[in-house]
Structure formats: structure tokens, C-alpha cells
Amino acid sequence: MEAVLKFNGAAQEVTGSSFLLKIRNTSLLIDFGLFQGEDYEKNYLLTYCNVKEVSYLILTHAHIDHCGRVPCLVKKGFKGKIIATKPTFQIGKIMLLDASKVMREHYKTLYKKSVRKGLKPPLPPLYDEYDVLESFNYFKIALPYEVPLILNKEIRVVFKDAGHILGSASVEIKDLKTKKKIVFSGDLGNKNKPIVRDFTLPEASADFVIIETTYADRNHKSFEESKMEFLNAILETVKRGGNVLIPTFALERAQEILFVLREFFEAGLLPKVKIFLDSPLAIKATKIFKDNPEFYDEETYQIFLQKDPFEVPNLFLTEDIEESKAINHIKSEAIIIAGNGTLTGGRILHHLKNNLWREECSLIFVGFQPKGTLGRKIIEGASKIVLFGEEIPVRAQIYTINGFSSHAGQSELLEWLTSIENPQKIFLVHGEPEKMEVFKNILKEKNNWQDKIYIPSLGEEIVLY
Ligand SMILES: [Zn+2]
Numbered sequence: 001m002e003a004v005l006k007f008n009g010a011a012q013e014v015t016g017s018s019f020l021l022k023i024r025n026t027s028l029l030i031d032f033g034l035f036q037g038e039d040y041e042k043n044y045l046l047t048y049c050n051v052k053e054v055s056y057l058i059l060t061h062a063h064i065d066h067c068g069r070v071p072c073l074v075k076k077g078f079k080g081k082i083i084a085t086k087p088t089f090q091i092g093k094i095m096l097l098d099a100s101k102v103m104r105e106h107y108k109t110l111y112k113k114s115v116r117k118g119l120k121p122p123l124p125p126l127y128d129e130y131d132v133l134e135s136f137n138y139f140k141i142a143l144p145y146e147v148p149l150i151l152n153k154e155i156r157v158v159f160k161d162a163g164h165i166l167g168s169a170s171v172e173i174k175d176l177k178t179k180k181k182i183v184f185s186g187d188l189g190n191k192n193k194p195i196v197r198d199f200t201l202p203e204a205s206a207d208f209v210i211i212e213t214t215y216a217d218r219n220h221k222s223f224e225e226s227k228m229e230f231l232n233a234i235l236e237t238v239k240r241g242g243n244v245l246i247p248t249f250a251l252e253r254a255q256e257i258l259f260v261l262r263e264f265f266e267a268g269l270l271p272k273v274k275i276f277l278d279s280p281l282a283i284k285a286t287k288i289f290k291d292n293p294e295f296y297d298e299e300t301y302q303i304f305l306q307k308d309p310f311e312v313p314n315l316f317l318t319e320d321i322e323e324s325k326a327i328n329h330i331k332s333e334a335i336i337i338a339g340n341g342t343l344t345g346g347r348i349l350h351h352l353k354n355n356l357w358r359e360e361c362s363l364i365f366v367g368f369q370p371k372g373t374l375g376r377k378i379i380e381g382a383s384k385i386v387l388f389g390e391e392i393p394v395r396a397q398i399y400t401i402n403g404f405s406s407h408a409g410q411s412e413l414l415e416w417l418t419s420i421e422n423p424q425k426i427f428l429v430h431g432e433p434e435k436m437e438v439f440k441n442i443l444k445e446k447n448n449w450q451d452k453i454y455i456p457s458l459g460e461e462i463v464l465y
Pocket residue numbers: 061063066164187
């Protein structure tokens with residue numbers, strides 16, 4: 001028994017990504033993400049690995065469901081080295097600091113509620129800002145794409161561009177003693193999107209593949225088509241004399257929206273409306289994007305050589321809360337981009353309070369709205385919502401644009417996976433069980449690979465060889 005793989009997260013679910021790979025005496029973790037939504041309490045369990053034995057943590061990218069438990073690992077005694085691309089380290093830092101802030105606020109709300117209702121106190125936040133800062137000491141090895149890194153003289157690690165968000169990587173791990181190769185897809189990107197490059201295909205030979213399946217059951221609408229839907233939604237709102245609200249996550253999507261608005265404006269398609277990026281986190285993330293042009297795709301790089309790809313005329317960056325409140329006075333011709341993307345918190349809620357009841361305004365969703373979120377409730381046709389204890393009627397126009405997803409659709413996942421010629425075993429992770437079943441059936445029909453596919457459970461340990 002020389003290599004064992006353990007599934008510590010993202011097993012038949014989409015959050016908490018983490019895999020423990022033990023090759024002889026070297027233990028590596030691939031991602032250590034936060035469990036989110038109804039799985040949140042799983043974050044308090046760290047029993048899936050002996051932290052002190054882990055020599056390396058490889059981060060595929062900076063989304064919080066892939067890096068959000070790093071401070072927990074350090075608190076529990078991790079003394080190894082963290083390996084990631086340069087943008088993953090940079091973005092990961094602001095994401096983790098923000099996560100600690102959100103946890104503290106959430107804890108305060110739950111605590112007050114428990115006192116008021118005589119319930120037992122909530123679980124304490126997983127970590128605070130100090131723990132986050134402490135974990136940065138372990139951000140040791142910034143690894144570029146395609147440059148091999150040798151660990152303990154027997155394991156070779158290579159990052160390939162996963163095309164998902166800035167700095168995202170797939171990871172190829174080769175056991176130099178047995179020549180076996182294990183490939184982790186990370187989150188793969190939706191091709192033909194601006195800013196990031198399309199994913200790089202893995203090398204044709206690999207023995208074991210661990211692939212994400214977030215959208216394994218469907219293909220997305222084309223990005224060009226979605227862009228036009230987005231533009232029309234904005235123009236209709238401007239014509240009606242209302243404001244446009246765009247709830248969005250701070251990373252990647254916010255920058256894509258700015259990029260696309262600049263394109264519209266330069267093509268003479270968009271009137272000179274006021275645009276507010278009302279999210280301190282998105283403003284910081286945009287600065288990191290501007291710092292890393294070497295990670296852009298060719299088109300964005302060419303634009304960067306001439307100008308700032310994210311600079312739109314009349315763009316206001318509202319970091320300060322007072323600046324944010326001043327937006328309340330604007331009744332028309334404003335595009336307000338604010339977090340969070342699923343309306344479960346953040347500054348967007350204040351803008352909803354001021355605009356959602358006005359039929360001339362619009363709310364444009366550019367991201368997936370999971371079950372149980374306020375965003376989902378509105379998409380499903382709620383006629384009123386409760387915000388800050390007040391009932392608000394939903395009269396604004398609601399638009400849902402699908403093609404902005406940062407995840408590969410089914411055909412892209414197939415393209416990536418089937419470029420590997422004859423894998424011994426394929427593990428489906430980071431997806432809902434129904435979607436994995438759809439993907440499994442397709443692989444069965446197309447490639448006769450049914451015996452190679454396995455859907456692991458949380459905490460399951462598999463001997464690879
Ligand atoms: Zn991701």
C-alpha cells in the first residue's frame with residue numbers, strides 16, 4: 001500500500017473541498033475549504049486528518065469553499081507549507097480576512113437571538129482576524145503554472161491553468177518512485193469568458209482523476225448571448241427611469257461585470273450612467289486583478305497594454321459606508337453592483353430596501369441562487385420580502401442571466417476529462433448526487449468508462465495503489 005486518498009469534503013456536495021493524499025510517508029492536502037449553507041456545522045469537525053502529519057497544503061484557488069478552513073488547520077497545529085499560485089495567495093488573504101469578519105457578525109446576530117429567545121448560545125466563530133493573519137505565515141510556495149515542484153525527492157507537483165478564476169489551477173501529482181499520476185481538476189472554468197484564459201488540458205496519461213461536477217448535468221448559455229440579455233435588461237431599466245441592482249460576489253464576477261460594462265460603453269451601446277461598485281471586498285479584489293496581467297487571457301492582455309480593462313467612465317468605488325449610504329438619494333440611471341451575490345447579507349440589502357418596491361427599477365441576477373436564499377425566493381416569484389423587519393413588495397423587474405457562470409458546463413468537463421487517454425479510476429466530487437449520476441451515465445454511453453467511475457462519500461478512504 002503506497003498511496004491512499006481520503007475525501008475530507010466536497011463529497012456528494014459542492015462545498016468544503018478537501019482531499020488528503022498520503023504517498024508513503026508524505027501527507028498532502030489538496031484544498032481545505034469551508035463547508036457552507038446547511039453543511040456549515042461540519043466545519044467544526046477536524047477529525048478527517050492528523051493535522052501535524054500534513055507536510056503540504058496545495059490550494060487550487062481562492063474561493064472560500066476551497067481555502068476557507070486554512071486558519072482552522074493552523075490553529076490545530078499545521079506546521080507544513082502551503083503551495084498556490086501568486087493570485088491565489090493574494091486573493092486568498094482578502095477572502096479569509098473577510099470570512100472572519102462575516103463569521104463575527106453572524107455570531108453576534110445569533111448570540112443576540114439566543115439571549116432574546118432563551119436558546120443555547122451559538123457555536124463560536126471558527127476563527128478570528130488574528131488566526132487568519134497567523135495562517136499567512138504558512139503561505140510559503142508561490143508556484144507558477146507548468147513549473148514542476150519536487151517534494152521530498154519523490155513527488156512532483158505541476159499546476160495547470162484551470163480557467164475558473166484568476167490564478168486557479170488543476171494539480172497533477174506524480175509519484176516519481178512508482179510513476180503513478182494523480183490529477184485533481186480543481187474547479188474548471190467556463191470557456192470563452194473574458195479575463196481568464198481557457199483551461200489547459202491535462203497530460204494524456206494519468207492513473208487517477210478527481211474531477212469536479214458542479215454543472216455536470218447541463219451546458220450554459222453562450223457568454224455572447226448572455227451579454228446581450230444583460231445589456232437589454234440595463235437599457236430597459238434606464239428607459240423606465242429606474243436603477244439597476246446587480247447582486248454579485250466580489251471575486252471574478254464583479255470584475256467581469258466591469259469589463260463587460262466598459263465594452264458596452266466603448267461600443268456606444270451604453271449611455272453614460274453612474275456605476276457604483278459598492279463592495280470593499282470587490283474593490284480590493286479588482287486591485288489584485290490589476291496587479292496580475294500575466295494571468296489574463298490574450299484579449300484582456302492586449303487591452304491592458306493600452307488601458308485599464310476594468311475602468312468604466314462614471315465608475316464610483318464606494319469603500320466607505322457613508323459613501324454607500326449616499327447612493328440612496330439616486331433614483332434613476334444608476335447601476336449598483338454590491339454584495340453579496342445571493343442576497344443573504346451585505347450592502348445589497350440596503351439597496352433592495354430602497355429600490356425593490358419601485359417598478360421602474362430592476363434586479364439582475366448574474367449568478368446561481370441556491371435553495372434557501374433570498375435570491376432564490378425572489379427568482380421563484382415572491383411578491384414581497386421582509387428586510388430589516390419591514391415588509392417590502394417586489395415590484396422591480398427581475399432578470400436572470402445564466403451564461404456568466406465561472407464553472408465549466410457538461411461538454412467542457414467532458415472535453416477536459418476525456419483528453420486523458422486511459423485513466424484507471426475517476427472520482428466524481430464537488431457536485432450534487434443527481435448531477436453526478438447524469439455525468440456518470442454520459443461517460444458510460446460515450447466512453448464505456450462505467451467501471452472506472454466512483455462517487456466517494458465524506459470521510460471515505462481509498463487505497464489507490
Ligand atoms: Zn471555485
